[in-house]
Amino acid sequence: MTTAARSAVADKILNVAGSLFFREGIRAVGIDRIVVEADIAKATLYRHFASKEDLVVAYLQERHAKVMQGLEEVVANDPDPRRQIATIFDRLYEKADNPEFRGCAFALAVAEHGDSERIVTLARLHKRSVADFLRALAERAGFADPDRIGRHLALLYDGALARRAVYGDPEPMRDARDCALSLFDMAARNASTAHITD
Structure with a gap:
């Protein structure tokens, strides 16, 4: 072969x-x-x-690559950080608005196989990668504290996925989008004020 x-x-x-x-x-x-x-x-x-674990690890690696590729496409297709945030959550809504969508594949995998070091390590890598991506987005927007803004955006992202898994409703993606945009606008105002007073 x-x-x-x-x-x-x-x-x-x-x-x-x-x-x-x-x-x-x-x-x-x-x-x-x-x-x-x-x-x-x-x-x-x-x-x-x-082994089955090898297959699960390969599945998670593939999902990780697809998620990160999707996030990178958002940035490549639109230079505006605020619109990038909106698009990220809009795309999350599109995925979640499917009866077969169960939430975050990595959180689900850890819930089922929290005793597997390989699976937990991959899940943590994925969550860190998404948070780092969002932090970089906040940094490009010129925010004073991109680490904090990135963590908050990641929390909204993860929280929306968790609520979708529990309630079976995609609306938390829209709620998270609204919160993320409010956070973005507040950080932009703070950055603007800091720039004026410097």
Whole structure:
């Protein structure tokens, strides 16, 4: 089997497993179910992923890459930091306004596998990466305390995802967007005042 063919098979397994993990939960989906849904032999799955945990880690790594790519696209497509914030939460709403959306894949994974150091480490890396991205956005906006603003934006982002998971309602994304824009406007006013008094 060529490298390209192996990669295609691994991608197929990962796509099927990832979709099932997110919709139904990691513990609820066994290897046998993935094998049936992907229409492959169990030996084929284990040739690409040595264990279920390896498959979960690959799924989370892929989700992390997609989330970060989506955030980077927002910045690349619009130079205005305030509109970037609005777009980030609008996109979150679009994702959440889907009956199969269950919340943050990383928080869900930790809730199910908090005893796995690899999964917890990946989840923390993801949360730090999103927070760092939001801090950098606040820094580019010229705010006096971008670390604090970044943490607050990350809290709104995570909180909206958590409420969606609990209530099954996408509206918290809009509430978080409104709060994020209010926070942005307040920080912009403070930065403007500080600049005038300097």
